Amino acid sequence: MKHHRLIIRLGTALAGLALLTGLGGLAPEPTAPQDMVKVGMDGPITCADPDGPGPLPEGPPRLEGVLVVDLVDGLTPGQVAAVGERHGLELRYNSPYSLAGALTVARVPEARMASVLESLLADPEVQAAEPDYLFQSMQMPPVSLETSRFPDDPLYKYQWHMEQIRVRQAWPWSTGRHAVVAVIDTGVAWTDHERFHRVEDLEGTRFVPGYDFVNRNHYALDDHAHGTHVAGTVAQTTHNGKGVAGVAFDAAIMPIKVLSARGFGSLADIADGIRFAADRGANVINLSLGGPVPSSVLGDAVRYANRRGTLVVAAAGNESRPRPSYPAAFPESLSVSALDFQEELTFYTNHGPDIDLAAPGGDTRADRNGDGKPDGVLQNTILVGKPEKEDYLFFQGTSMAAPHVAGAGALLASQGVTSPNAARALLKATARSKGADGKARGFGAGVLDVERATWRAGFVYGAGRLVLAGMAGLLALAALARRGRWLQAQFMWPGLLLGSSGAFFLPLLMPRDVAFSPFLTLGIPAWDIPLLGAAAHANPLFYSCLIPMAASMLVIERPFLRALVAGLAAGFAGHFLFEALVGSVQVQYIPAFLSRLWLVGHGLLCLFLSQVLGEEAQ
Structure with a gap:
């Protein structure tokens, strides 16, 4: 009984701390004042170098007379206006959602572009300023197709490309349920x-709210065909007796339109x-678009997404150049080159040693599989430029390769690998390597293999959590053994399994076509995925000592159940220490540099709690 008061005090303190952190993200996000949001910033396209005729009379395409000005995050509307006044500009937020990031645009006479850019870049409240360059989809011309047991999609x-990445072998481990993939593209039907209409083979696909940055509405509908095709590769409705399949068919799509019906989009809208x-909980962002400009504004946006816990996947580009385009070339992006049926680099793909991963992009000139x-x-997508009609179309391009990888990222997020750095490393570590020569040529780490990736995230990681939990449980077991409580010791093991890994081995013992419920195959700390969504994974309400502490207070007067809770606490300890070791999560609402310290600290608290309960079991 000597530890009862300590347990109660610890539990109360932890409950307060976890509630403060776990509920910290519920406040609504403020939006920019409507009268300061841009209106009608479109205009003629020019390739003239904004720095004047000089040595570069021409440059990449951009919107004539428009600058993108990325200010220091957190500036108020009044401060934004003051910056504009200092430089003789009317700064307007790029969209209602640009307030926190202070991303603005301004009209500038072409004759003043060079001087205004120089002035802005010298201002300490300006992070970046550059012309509003245009980016485009990474798609090659389409070919139309006239209209296994699992999936039964005829x-x-x-879809040879699905077999190339071994997706059917991955589905018993994960189908992407509870994960969200943002398709930043031409919109989605x-x-x-x-x-506009919903294409038939997206009938069962789940969608979450997105935004149309081109037309300024919340529909984000496709008037091109590219975005719908990309979304289908990620999460096409599967095993519904029609059409085709998607990689992570249980994931949700967040449609975000930044490219017009012509397939072009502005730098400001993409960023x-x-x-x-x-900001809205996408686990993965797919960017099947690109351009030649190493934009600071775009780079800042990609780094921001990475810090927020979002994996950014980007198409390497279709110019057959020895380097990826942007945003794929940023270190925080996962750049994807394109393969043909024979797992060779396609004729169009960008390549070289800076590629991260290779995935099927197709070659519509050939029929090598006969x-x-x-x-x-x-x-399944709309006809190009005809949103009222649809078909099943063969596209080719690195635009088609990237969503295979984005879908793989959703499968991993559903399994609890939600740190973008961990997901990127896992996908590269499990790729089918082409050796040093393949890396130099443009295969990156190798060919995407989702079976290997989901096996590691499901079985290997599950076993790792259980082993560490078993080691943690030895302390409580030793305490029970010293008192001769062998009968009570048997009750530790169910708690230890529940707290650490769940029945992660079920896909091996009971083979099936799709994954089991995460309530069965994940430990209790990861139950925030089915309860709150993968975007909320590692919420402090679950990733703390709060749950085992609460359980211990419930059994203080029930000595026979203390061994069960001792096992549960040891399971939580093993789970947290494993996550701290491999870095597969980042605890929500905790500074990134403190995440592993939080996990180790709460793992040790759970270890202490397990030992105390073992000593007091009767």
Whole structure:
């Protein structure tokens, strides 16, 4: 009984701390004042160098007379206006959602562009300033297709690209449930509205609210075809008796439109879209777009998403150059080159040693598998530029390769690997390597293999958590053994399994086509995934000593159950210490540099609690 008061005091303190941190993200996000949001910033396109005729009379395409000004985060609207006044500009937020990041645009006469840029870049409240460059989708021309036991989608037999990444072997481990993938593209044909309609094979796909940065509405509908095709590769409705399959078919899509019906989009809209997705809980962002400009504004947005816990996947580009385009070239992006049916680099893909990973992008000029169809990537989408019509189309491009990897990221997020750095490392570590020569040529770490990735995240990580939990439980077991409480010791093991890893081995013992419920295959700390969504994984309400502490207070007067809770606390200890070791999560609302310290600290608290309960079990 000597530890009862200590347990109660610790539990009360931890409950307060976890509630403060766990509920810290519930406040609504403020939006920019409507009268300061940009209106009609579109205009003619120019390739003239904004620095004047000089040595570079021409540069990448950009919106004529428009600058993107990325200010220091957190400036108030009044401070933003003051910065504009200092430079003779009317700064306007790029969208209603640009307030926190202070991402603004301004019209500037072409004759003043060079001098205004120089003045802005010398201002300490300006992080970056540059012309509003245009980026485009990474798609090659499409080819139309006239209309296994699992999946039963009749056109799956033409999706050689799904077999190349071994997706069917991954589904018993994860289908992406509770994960969210933001498709930042030309929009998605996800609902019926005016002349737009939901394509038939997205009928069962789940969507979460997005935004249309081109037309300034919340529909984000596709008027091109590219975005819907990309979304289908990520999460096409699967095993519904029609059409084709998607990699993470139980994941949700967040449609974000930044590219027009022509397939082009402005720098400001793309950067804004990335921040929007990261702020709204996307586990993965797919960027099947790019350009040649190493934009500071775009780089800042990608780094922001990475800090927010979002994996950024980007197409390497279709110019057949020895380096990826931007944003794929940023270190925080996972750059993806394109493969054909024979797992060779395609004729169009950008390549070289800076590529991270290779995935199927297709080659519609060939039929190397002899199925009578072009070897493109097949998905259901609207006809190009005709949102009222749809078909099953073969596309090719690094745009098609990237969403295979984004879907793989969703599978991992559903399994609890939500740190972007950990997901990036795991995908590269489990790729089918092409050796040093392949790395130099443009395969990166190798060919995407989702079976290997989900096996490691499911079985290997589950076993690791259980082993560490077993080691932690030895202290409580020793305390029980000293008192001869062998009968009570048997009750430790169910608690230890529940607290650490769940029945992670079920896909091996009971083979099936799709994953079991995460309530069965994940430890209790990871139950925040099915309860709150993968975007909220590692919430302090679950990733702290709070739950075992509360359970221990409930059994203080029930001595026979103390061994069960001792096992539960040891299981939590093993789970937290494993996560601290591999870095697969970042604790929510905790500074990133303190995340592992938090996990170790709460792991040790759970270890202490387990030992105390073992000593007091009767």
